[in-house]
Amino acid sequence: MVVEYTKVHKYDKQSPRQLLKHYKVVVPSSQIAQNAPIVYIHGGAWVGESHTYNELGPLIDKLDLKLNNGAYTTGEQLTEIQFFVLDYRMSPEVVHPHHILDVLHALSFVYKLGIHKVSLIGHSAGSTMCTQILEYKTFLGFYDIEFTLPVPDIDSIVFLDGIFDISKMLEEYPSYLQEFVEIAFRSEQDWSEKCNMLHYKMTSDTKKEIRDKFNSLRKTIIAHSTKDELLSTRQPTEFCKWLDQLPYTDYKYIVQDMGTHNETYKSDGLVSIIIQHLLH
Numbered sequence: 520m521v522v523e524y525t526k527v528h529k530y531d532k533q534s535p536r537q538l539l540k541h542y543k544v545v546v547p548s549s550q551i552a553q554n555a556p557i558v559y560i561h562g563g564a565w566v567g568e569s570h571t572y573n574e575l576g577p578l579i580d581k582l583d584l585k586l587n588n589g590a591y592t593t594g595e596q597l598t599e600i601q602f603f604v605l606d607y608r609m610s611p612e613v614v615h616p617h618h619i620l621d622v623l624h625a626l627s628f629v630y631k632l633g634i635h636k637v638s639l640i641g642h643s644a645g646s647t648m649c650t651q652i653l654e655y656k657t658f659l660g661f662y663d664i665e666f667t668l669p670v671p672d673i674d675s676i677v678f679l680d681g682i683f684d685i686s687k688m689l690e691e692y693p694s695y696l697q698e699f700v701e702i703a704f705r706s707e708q709d710w711s712e713k714c715n716m717l718h719y720k721m722t723s724d725t726k727k728e729i730r731d732k733f734n735s736l737r738k739t740i741i742a743h744s745t746k747d748e749l750l751s752t753r754q755p756t757e758f759c760k761w762l763d764q765l766p767y768t769d770y771k772y773i774v775q776d777m778g779t780h781n782e783t784y785k786s787d788g789l790v791s792i793i794i795q796h797l798l799h
């Protein structure tokens with residue numbers, strides 16, 4: 520084992536949810552080729568208490584076991600991998616766009632620790648947030664909010680069992696309107712037009728701006744579990760279609776058994792994706 524260090528930081532003072540957990544894991548340098556710190560953004564459909572900064576603990580333990588499972592001598596070259604697991608205020612404590620504003624504040628806290636490039640993993644609504652992070656100036660503009668703190672550049676993104684298009688999700692799962700969409704968003708316009716770039720009325724300039732953002736990523740991974748009981752593959756396939764028309768086709772779409780919706784972030788499948796795509 521070597522989870523060498525964990526520390527929970529408070530990145531803001533309005534709520535006990537404004538916390539992030541920082542992990543440092545030491546592994547033999549020969550096991551990895553790339554090493555941008557990894558930021559994980561949990562889901563939970565913007566509501567409730569069940570997802571926290573502790574959510575990635577089991578996966579980090581698995582990754583640690585996998586990369587540290589051979590005897591290695593004290594002479595071996597070692598490398599530190601860092602994880603930041605973000606928590607943020609949920610509804611009804613706040614409504615959109617304050618969940619993602621908390622996430623941006625958490626990212627600026629990471630930047631202040633001297634980390635200027637990270638990879639992102641977003642689970643479910645955390646995937647929606649990854650799309651928002653690429654374009655935060657545009658959508659915050661709809662709310663006349665300016666966010667001027669520096670945040671790290673993005674190396675790569677893993678979208679894990681994500682929500683990308685709330686309107687299409689509601690066509691398939693109408694009950695989600697009352698279960699969480701109406702609680703997390705103040706109005707229909709907020710979730711149908713102003714939530715993320717999939718719904719911006721795109722001029723060729725905005726299209727180019729978004730295409731350039733995706734082109735600047737080293738890896739774009741869209742992963743979905745065949746056993747996800749809360750979201751079908753319609754969300755990721757629609758997202759892939761939307762990326763195709765940008766046009767941006769340099770992504771990898773992985774559909775495999777990673778367990779149920781809330782098992783995906785502890786799955787062996789995600790461990791492999793991290794090793795193969797973020798650490799190589």
Ligand SMILES: N[C@@H](CC(=O)c1ccccc1NC=O)C(=O)O
Pocket residue numbers: 561562563564565566567569570642643644645682695749750781
């Ligand atoms: N709050 C519930 C349900 C949930 O998170 C959810 C339900 C349907 C579709 C997506 C969901 N989560 C996305 O972040 C949970 O924690 O599993």
